[in-house]
Amino acid sequence: MTMQRVRSLYWVISDQWRRWCYSLREGFLSFGFLFEEEEFRVGVWRSGVKWLGVLLAEFLVANVSEGDISDIDWTSDEESETNLEAVASANPTCTETIVGNEEASSSNAARSKMIGHFVGMGFAEKLVLKAIDENGEGNPDLILSCILTFSTLEESPPQQLSTNSDPCSSGYNENFLNDLSDMDSWSEDELEVCLKGNDAYKSEKHKMLLSLAESGSLSEKEEKLLTLANMGYALEDVEIALERCGPETPVDDLLEFIRVAQMAREEDCYLPEDDLKPKHILSGSSKSKKRKHFEMKKNVIEESIRLPNPMIGFGVPSMQPPERVHRSLPQEAKGPPYFYYENVALTPKGVWDTISRFLYDIEPEFVDSKFFSACARKRGYIHNLPIENRFPLVPLPPLTIQQAFPLSKRWWPSWDPRDKLNCIQTAIASAKLTERIRTVLERSDGDPPEAIQRYIMEQCRKWNLVWVGRNKVAPLEPDEVEMLLGFPKNHTRGGGISRTDRYKSLGNSFQVDTVAYHLSVLKDIFPHGINVLSLFSGIGGAEVALHRLGIKLKNVVSIEKSKANRDIVRSWWEQTNQTGTLIDFDDVTLFDSARVEQLTSTIGGFDLVVGGSPCNNLAGSNRVSRDGLEGKESSLFYDYFRILDLVKIYRQ
């Protein structure tokens, strides 16, 4: 494929562009787009390695068959020709960057090439120059990160090339804007940032409202109209919402109305015409055919992930496997390196869709650890491991409360029907609560009244209490939790860790038997041992699982923020007489390409990347900051993804 052809292809794409999404996370971009009527998740644009256009071109060449490519009209499309010329003349270095991949010979040329490189990506030349001046020309990563910072500070996104080229075909602008507004996977901030500076895409009415706003002569209704329009919602939708709900309605309620309307519309689109129920909230007739078609497509694409019942993933040892026991992975996702990602199953809506989209669109395997242990633990796992010929750890752990705690049988009242515990949390019940339960019970002879029973059962389920004496319930002891989760006894004991912190570390950990069952397939693949990169290691659930499977650990690089947890893993490592090497790091966000490159060359490539990113912003027990995937800690998921990508690059 010639470079000339790459260039042409790029501009054709830019014209066919339906949707551009990006997420900005510390120096890398991830994006997908709609081409014709299909969504493509292109992957990651890696700073200093490739740039958007070339990556897109490569992607299309790899995914569109030869016949399809020749069907594309390369030259007759006036707009793409014009666009190319327009940008090329406005930006002489740009074309050179697109075409050229030869090394620059002088430093001057290198500098202009570098400038062209970033300007070609759509960043303002001013910012690029500033960034290069501050960082020198040696490190493209650093420059990019700097530019991105500047861009964010100025609250204006990198101007996309498709915007620069300004296609301006009729109907296109509106679609572009609406498509963005429909993307609920975007955080509000991203949406806002992206929409600002896209004045070209604002409708005439929107512009009029803006100018009215400047002169301060907006009515209350118009002000609301503008607020929502600025958020990216189509003006006509906002108008209808205002009409139906009344001008007094608060903005939040209007938002809700519009969202419901959009959802209803999508559902309608999904149905055949005859089946359309009279639940149109917004009139569908005003929508262009094109848009309607797009929504129908989008609806298919964004079908949300549902949890299976029973939650057994691709199968558990104690149950008949579900019907489908085979799966095919996309080529780019295939291992080695193998990866294994874990998080809570019950997240706010859309979180698993996002996670899955980032991890090669692999369907999560949702498994409840109650099939491996006496306590429940509903978790989702995304991995590229084979799913045939798994085997469980032996000895099999106790599967019921009665087996796990035989001594409790004597005190277990007949009206407590539990045989499994609920999920192990990071905190335990207060002494006051167990005391309250005891006094309430002692007041009645024999079985307490039904209302009391209900209250006690509610508390027992909420706090995972077990019966330890007459009328006496108690939370689990740390060593009991260790046993239930599959860790050796006293795994977290000693080393200066407090009782509270033991509960916290254990509550944040893997259920070893569950994870081991999934990882067991690695034993045949790597009979001589493996190199593991363990992110968010915690107390080393993955390491323990691999060790118990009898898989030799050659080199383990473990990244964990908490020193107490690192010490636990280190001490376990020494106690189990490992022959390999354990290297630990503190901060995932500082684990950059240089680290990966250096480690890869030292140990010869990672075979397995394993980790569960923080769930505290996703978990239901968080009353304070359940902010979803963009939350303070949970957004570290993007670092898992970033590092996985780096491992893949350097392993080749």
Place this chain on the structure above:
DNA sequence: AATAGGATGATCTAAGAG
């Protein structure tokens, strides 16, 4: 170290419609 502090989304249940 102890204590108190709800909200979201899945699942269960029963009533109602066809």
Place this chain on the structure above:
DNA sequence: CTCTTAGATCATCCTATT
């Protein structure tokens, strides 16, 4: 009978304050 629906019930890798 099956299917839909609304309401009830249930579970949840937690955080701020003291």
